[in-house]
Amino acid sequence: MIVRCTQIISPATGEVVPDHPSIRVGAEYPVLEVLTTANRVQLRIPELLDTMEHRDSPGLWDASMFTVVSSRMPSCWVAELEDGRLTLAPREWQRTGFWEDYFDVVPAAVDEYDRLRAEILAEL
Template sequence: MIVRCIQIISPATGKVVTDHPAIRVGAEYPVLEVSTTARRVELRIPELLDTTDYRDRPGLWDAAMFTVVSSRMPSCWVAELEDGRLTLAPREWQRAGFWEDYFDGVPAAVDDYDRLKAEILADA
């Protein structure tokens, strides 16, 4: 799934802003994960914020910021419903603590992220 950013909603304030260092209006992004609750839909988008660390910083962004360019769903996504949250993502990413491990640089989580991100991009 590929989306195009049409507006930026600050994750900190929830208000529309003109710019953000991690994302820009008009750019297209692969969707790595979709997470929904009764009140919110978020898309996980890869972002590279720290140029000294060449790992992605995949952040969750309000789906209202985007329009769909390609609706092709990655073949590695599975649906998970837990505590009222529906998530579409690779099964390995849905385990408790995965994102904490990834951001902490745990090698197995980094490897899972890199491998599955490549699968998602190949399906896009």
Template sequence: MIVRCTHITSPATGEVVTDHPSIRVGAEYPVLEVLTTANRVLLRIPELLDTTEYRDSPGLWDAAMFTVVSSRMPSCWVAALEDGRLTLAPREWQRAGFWDDYFDDVPAAVDEYARLRAAILADV
């Protein structure tokens, strides 16, 4: 799935802003994961901070900020329903604590993310 950013809603304030260092209006992004609750839909998209010093920092953004450019879903995505939340993502990313491990630089999680991110990008 590929989306195009139509406007930016600040994750901190919820207000529409003109710019943000991690995302640009008009840019297209591959969707790595979709998370839904009863009143919200979030998309996890890669945010490349600085490829010379940092690894990919995938962020969660309000789906209302985007329009769908390609609705092709990656073949590695599976649906999971837990605690009223529906997630579409690789099964490995749906385990409790995966994202904490990734952002804490646990090598197994970092490697798993890189492998599955590549699979998603090759499949969209």
């Protein structure tokens, strides 16, 4: 799935803002994951950290910021329903603690992310 940013909603305040260092209005982004709850839909979008290692920092953004450009779903996505939350993502990313491990730079999680991110991007 590919989306185009139409507005920016601050993750910190929930208010519409004119700009943000991690995302631009008008830019198109691949969606790595969709998370939904009863009152919120978020999209995980890859971002680039401005550090020496340039490791991808995939952030969660409010789905109302985007319009769908391509609705093609990656074949590695599976649906997971747990505690009232529906997730569309690779099964490996849905395990409890995966994102904490990734951001803590646990090698197995980073390798899983890199492999599946490449697979998702290749299909879009």
